[in-house]
Amino acid sequence: MTISRIMIIGGPGSGKTWVASRLAEKYALPFYSVDEAVWDRDGKLRSDDEIDGRVRRMAAKDRWIIEGGNTRTYADRVQRAEAIIRLSPPRLLRLYRVLRRNGFRRDLVWWTLRYDGMFAGKDRNALSSGRATAKCIEIRSGRELSRLMRSGIESF
Structure with missing residues (x-):
């Protein structure tokens, strides 16, 4: 099975961007950050509707890694994610x-x-609701992260 849509979530400093960039290379997937949808070029916060629309357009693509929050659009990403x-x-x-x-x-x-x-429950719900259609992985330690990066999503 070739994985073509990966959703990465977690709190600030959890390593989302680092992991997403490495997995984007490993799986040859385009990499999108929710922060790109949240902030405009001048560093100003966009409206909720604009943020949600931008993230939903990312998730509507055929191939992606999307890292970041915006729990309002979790369902859109979970529905399409393979991991x-x-x-x-x-x-x-x-x-x-x-x-x-x-x-x-x-x-x-x-x-x-x-x-x-504020958000750990919503993150865990995203994992639970995705279990029927996606490979769901929770990484809590450096050892688990090393294993994921070494062996890949399919064998984790």
Whole structure:
């Protein structure tokens, strides 16, 4: 089975972009980030309708890896995904990565610390609802991530 649509979700600093870029190379798939739909070129937040429309257009394509949040469009992606990967490393590791990548930005630190309480349930629901049609994988450790990158989605 050749996988042509992969959904990657998880909190800030979980490694979504890194994993998506590596899997895009491995599977020769175009890679899209939800952040591209959220922010315009000037760094301004788009409206909910515009964000949702952009993400839904990404998900309507034949081949993709889409990484990122926007839980309003999870159902659209889950419905079409052949694999759903939830990255869930420890919160302190995610916080460290966010601080290393972005420096101290109060909004990102707040978002990172609050993510699990606000969105982890929706992430787990995306995995549960996709199980009938997609390979669903939850990555919690570096060891699991190494195994995924080495062996691929099909044999995980």
